[in-house]
Amino acid sequence: MVQLTRLLFVASLLATNLATLTKRQGGVITIENDIANISMVASILDTQVNGFPASGLAGALAINTDAGNLVSALNKGTTDIKATPGPLSESVGTTIVQEVEAMEPLILTAATTLVKEKPSFAALPIAGIPALILADLQAINASNGAFLDALIAILPPDLQPAIIAIERNNTPIFNAAIAAFSS
Numbered sequence: 001m002v003q004l005t006r007l008l009f010v011a012s013l014l015a016t017n018l019a020t021l022t023k024r025q026g027g028v029i030t031i032e033n034d035i036a037n038i039s040m041v042a043s044i045l046d047t048q049v050n051g052f053p054a055s056g057l058a059g060a061l062a063i064n065t066d067a068g069n070l071v072s073a074l075n076k077g078t079t080d081i082k083a084t085p086g087p088l089s090e091s092v093g094t095t096i097v098q099e100v101e102a103m104e105p106l107i108l109t110a111a112t113t114l115v116k117e118k119p120s121f122a123a124l125p126i127a128g129i130p131a132l133i134l135a136d137l138q139a140i141n142a143s144n145g146a147f148l149d150a151l152i153a154i155l156p157p158d159l160q161p162a163i164i165a166i167e168r169n170n171t172p173i174f175n176a177a178i179a180a181f182s183s
């Protein structure tokens with residue numbers, strides 16, 4: 001009887017481990033898809049940002065739309081990361097860190113280019129566009145920070161510093177861009 005109880009206990013433990021493992025594997029696939037989509041949406045934003053001011057008011061409004069899509073894509077990534085049990089394995093974690101290292105410059109490029117374009121946003125025939133871009137930059141910064149924080153929480157400890165380094169690099173760039181549109 002004692003042995004049977006023990007056997008059942010071990011069996012349930014294995015089932016629990018298997019369920020966690022399956023959930024983690026499914027989560028990793030979703031996270032990698034999310035990162036690919038964030039990169040794609042950020043590239044679309046970059047193209048639109050690079051096309052301004054030649055693209056005029058329509059271009060400015062498209063930038064606002066694309067920025068909203070980037071925020072949505074980042075938020076989806078954060079939700080999916082939070083639904084994935086950590087810690088990720090070294091090999092999976094390393095791959096994801098590399099993907100994020102490739103993705104982040106796409107997001108930063110938009111922020112730094114937008115700052116240079118501020119006078120052109122201010123010169124548009126309708127007022128209030130710089131305020132829209134300010135709100136976009138604040139939302140992207142917050143969503144990107146939440147995404148990176150969530151990722152850190154499921155990485156093995158030795159891989160966390162790589163993402164912390166990205167956050168340290170991002171913060172002054174976003175702070176400067178947000179400050180530029182706040183004045």
Ligand SMILES: *[C@@H]1O[C@H](CO)[C@@H](O)[C@H](O)[C@H]1NC(C)=O
Nearest residue numbers: 037038041069070072073076
């Ligand atoms: C990518 O993200 C955008 C913005 O959230 C969303 O509309 C689109 O459905 C996503 N595409 C994929 C393939 O997940």
Ligand SMILES: *[C@@H]1O[C@H](CO)[C@@H](O)[C@H](O)[C@H]1NC(C)=O
Nearest residue numbers: 141142145146171174175178
């Ligand atoms: C940008 O986001 C970070 C958190 O990721 C936050 O510490 C910082 O205050 C934000 N910057 C601004 C200007 O809101």
